[in-house]
Amino acid sequence: MSTLTLSRHTLSHLDWLEAEAIHIMREVAGQCSNPVLLFSGGKDSICLLRIAEKAFRPGKFPFPLMHIDTGHNYPEVIAFRDKRAAELGERLIVRSVEDSMKRGTVVLKHPGESRNKHQSVTLLEAIAEFEFDTCIGGARRDEEKARAKERIFSFRDEFGQWDPKNQRPELWSLYNARIHKGENIRAFPISNWTELDVWQYIAREKLELPSIYFAHKRPVVRRGGALVPVTELTPARPGETIEEVSVRFRTVGDITCTAPVESNADTVEEIIAETAQTTITERGATRLDDQTSEASMEQRKKEGYF
């Protein structure tokens, strides 16, 4: 016996976002034959791992984890990456831009050039090596203008290219992951999350993060409105003053193109309070590579970037 009842319950916004992300991950598992989850040790992909646990436990993940390492990552993040993969008992694949440089498939214009955009080459090489048909990534539509129209299942041709004019219509939650050999799908389970949602989820789930997300003292110089960390790879330029500033990172990536923001927030709750009041968008403040031109992200995506 069953009678229709009017639901008195509605999911909270975080529960809804989580349920959608779980649904997307299970669709990847159900539709794709050889997927991989891109895990960088950054906060967005840390959320992806929790969603994968919620989607597939008590089973194993139906995909390995993979990191494309530029060789210029903060050591705290790399240590965290390895620890998290080990705790989960899941397989972690690491492929490095430095290997692509040795093979000659990545050629830097000059030794100091950011390796960030060259990750695309290494990623495509790894996709070919393992014959992955789908890469699950932590990109969000609110990160950048070029991503506002990104599909949840985004189609890449056999050159790994994203063509904004040749994306499949995506209706309801009926995703189409069918591809020909050599083509690729990028699946983005947290497309509909904002930076604030990510932090609220981290707080609710009590997710552990690499230490550089929290306020710490670091030598920096002020350059073009951004704080640039002083490291071996990014020394101060003549005439610049090195300051010890309390900072935290809002995104983590290649050392040469990731800048911190001034902050004293050393708990997730304080970061949420700051995020809710912040006046600078996430990428605007912290990604030196996006400032080159307003359309620079679109350009890089066309070349195969995540």
Add this chain to the structure above:
Amino acid sequence: MSAPENLPEIDNGLLRFLTCGSVDDGKSTLIGRLLYDSKSILADTLHAIERTSRKRGLEAVDLSLLTDGLQAEREQGITIDVAYRYFSTGRRKYIIADAPGHEQYTRNMVTAASTASLAIILVDARKGVLTQTRRHSYIAHLVGIPHLVIAINKMDLVGYSREVFERIKTEYLYFAGKLGIADVRFIPISALVGDMVVERGDNLDWYEGPTLLEILENAPAAHSEKPEKFRFPVQYVCRPQTAEYRDFRGYMGRVESGEIAVGDEVQVLPSGLITRVKDIQLYGRSLPLAISEQSVTLLLEDDIDISRGDMIVKPAEAPASVKQIEAMVCWLGETPLDLNRKYLVRHTTRETKALVAGIAYRMDINELIQTPAARLAMNDIGKVALRLAQPLFVDPYGENRATGAFIIVDEATNNTVGAGMIL
């Protein structure tokens, strides 16, 4: 982007809505206004659009620039695709699907409408109800958006005239009645000035209804308005076969509608076998109940062979199992629907080959009349009959969007070429 100053007890869930109108209706300005007045725009974004506004010789900041997306479309000066925007008021999180208004982009509006529970249709107060207003309303109705808000914009250009507003309202209601649109609200606004969007402003004292944002804040959540039948398409089967979980068989999926509780009797389709729910799990936690839109794992009392594509329902309210369907189809592909070809139909987590048995008519979405048709080209909407190789478990789209919807995939290109709504 991020929320306003006082944070985040968002307790009213999430609302997905759609804005439709052309560039001339001030749609981008309206979205910009919602983001701007709800303090969802951050400083560097604002600086960027201030710079651009100055470059273009404008005196005031052009809020429409906020929603200008891709380089390709900026060059063409048109919106070529659906864009998604986010804002939050502290009470509710919003996802805006921003669909372009041009006639040739019917498919974009159908796409944007498919996930929305409310549509804002913009009408230029100087022009009144136009062909495109009727087109937008028809599509919103067809795609099952439960709530329509007719925002009569540019009230500043008609002297905030109540007469103009009432005249347009009467005209719209006449035509909405013919379409069968039931839930429709009207609001006079000026997106440019900001009247009745987030703030009431000083110019529309004669209007006593809620502001646009108040309408959004209080719109009912999806699935909360009428009783629903339980539908659980199985996405994935979990069988860890480890020492600890030797006999574990979990059926993973999302409750597409209705609710399910531990102990409830369920039926599995297509086998028709009946059993009971032993446990509902989410990440090691047992839940007494799962509600619509929740992703969970179901454990059943009996060992039944269940795989992806099966559907778990309640026995007294099972959906129809059909090998022939009639549906309204919006054609999305560049190559027209070909009556001689086989297509793939994807419905819930199920996929089957399909043949087109016939096209009953094509809808002229400008005149809203049915015309005979031998084919459907891109952006056409028509009534189509399909014969299926495998049965699907369906409800009429009007009753259940999740089990009434399907997409058509072209096997040669793997492209999504059609969107169907079962009658």
